[in-house]
Amino acid sequence: MKIIADENMPFVEALFAELGQIEFVNGRTLTAEQVNDADVLLVRSVTKVNQALLQHAHKLKFVGSATIGTDHIDIEYLHQRGIMFSNAPGCNATAVGEFVFIALLELAKRLQTSLKGKVVGIVGAGNTGTAAAKCLQAYGLQVLLCDPLKQAEGDSRHFISLDELLERADIVSLHVPITKVGPHKTWYLFDEQKLKSLKPNMWLINCCRGEVIDNRALIKIKQTRTDLKVILDVWEGEPNPMAELVPLVEFATPHVAGYSLEGKARGTFILYQQLCQHLNIAVNQSLNYLLPEFEFSQLLNITNLDETSLLKMCRLVFDLRDDDALFREHFDSAAGFDLLRKQHTHRREFSALAVKYPVSDANSASIDCRNTLSSLGFSQ
Structure with missing residues (x-):
């Protein structure tokens, strides 16, 4: 069995070597030719898995993505081909939640103020948003949740509208998937108008997808609003952030909010478990190991x-x-x-x-x- 794996996915060799021959590739530049004879494909969010990539991969029977999000995967196409797909929801949620908490502590320290007493609005109450809320509440902060999809599903937590959240919160943390259509689309959720409406001295942190914020509009706003403090882990146009935006944000990182060693191991291990189940073989590796x-x-x-x-x-x-x-x-x-x-x-x-x-x-x-x-x- 031939396994094609992103070279930046950790612990692949430790977990998958007993299952087949592993070939490591650059996930961002992966070509159709490289996957033509693959039985298993293991990717991260930088790889677009669609018909163009897989149309000649006739042996392929399993695609795994060590990510929470699936916007880089054409799930319908995989279903049509009968190719099993698995991702790793929640694998890096703890890491993202702790990143948000640490980043806010760092910003408070830099601004010579205290995080205590702040009201934090969480936009998107899935795995990572929930993990961020857990950390912040553990520290005694009031947390507000906005997630119209969770609310419509009957989630028992208390939700408020985005407009109300922006009125009441001192800090806003973004944790939504990227969606381009529908009544609750998140592409440019924070456009120029929304950014202009942010109240004085607000802190804004984005750890989900860069395009949730219109980065060009953010540049324009930040050039005149020094009171607005911004922390960005994700950027529009990755891996090429807008150079003029970087000096304007308080903390800048390269999409690594979920990059704890535990989170990485957990993501790869989930895919290992799913492949073993698909192959009907025993799981004989341990995450703690x-x-x-x-x-x-x-x-x-x-x-x-x-x-x-x-x-x-x-x-x-x-x-x-x-x-x-x-x-x-x-x-x-x-x-x-x-x-x-x-x-x-x-x-x-x-x-x-x-x-x-x-x-x-x-x-x-x-x-x-x-x-x-x-x-x-x-x-x-």
Whole structure:
């Protein structure tokens, strides 16, 4: 069995080597000729999987995408061909949620203010939006949800309209898939008019798809509104962001919000499980086996965890400032955007960091402090 896999998908060899011969490819430049004799195709969001790519791949029986979104996959065409498709919904949700939380802590630190007391609006309450809300609520923040599709499905959570969310929120975090048609289309959901309507001193963070925000309109708005603070992990026209936009945003990263080692491993492992099920063979690999032991632990001997101390802990698992600096230096070089993603292998999730407390210390962390760290996902 021949397996064609994106070279930037981790742990493929560890999981799939026993199932067949693996050939690694550049997912962004993958051609139809390269998949002609493939039995299995493993991709990420940079590969458009459609008839043009697969029309001569007559042996192909399984396509897996280590992503939450499926807008890069022609699912109807795969169905017509009888090719099984699997993606990995939720695989990087925790990573995205923690990215949002860390980024907001970093921005608060830079602006010499506190994240405490802010009202955060989550637009899109699927896997990643829910994970972001979990972190923010664990820290005691009020979270507002807007998701008309979830609301129509009968989701029991409380939802409000986008207009109401923009009136009430101090921070807006975007977590929607990209859709170009329908009453709730998200392409340019934040167009020039919507951006102009944002209230003073609002923070806007986008970790879903670049085209949810009209980037040219954002450039225009940011040139006159220094009060609007923006964090972008995704960009219109990836892998070629608009160069004039980058200096205008507070933190800039190359679509890596979900790029924790745990999230990457989880995504590939889900595809491995699905292929094993499709082939009717036993799953004999373990997700825990893939992850290395984390090099740090944290001894906490303070009664109250202030925001500065919490941010220092967060930086042990992911220091956003490093990625921001690298992005600004290399994003406009040849293949710079993709190279930054390919080389992004160091980030862990909160669960990797074990927090330990003195057993009989009068200054040991309070119950509230311990509960907060546990709710955020740190190991105890």
